[in-house]
Amino acid sequence: MIHTGYEPFFSDSGAASAGGSGGWHFVTITGYDASSGLVSVDNQWGERNDRLMGDCRVSTADLYRATTPKKVH
DSSP states (O other), rough: OOOOSTTHHHTTTTTTSSTTTSEEEEEEEEETTTTTTTEEETTTTTTTOOOOSGGSSSEEEHEEEEEEEEOOO
16 A cells, blocks of 8 residues: 655646545556566556556665655655
8 A cells, every 4th residue: 555645646636637636546566677676567547547667666765765654744
């Protein structure tokens, strides 16, 4: 479960235009490349929001950050 207030998921959600941005959302981790530290993510919002290959994959740091509650300033 990730929080859509964090990138890259915030942009994937339409950056608030979807009306549901900034909340919790389930994604499926489909792979991990230990040499690059990148994670492949299948997003239930559809293929255009999947992050499965190449540079669109998510870093482990970004994925970890997205699993923490978003702080409101």
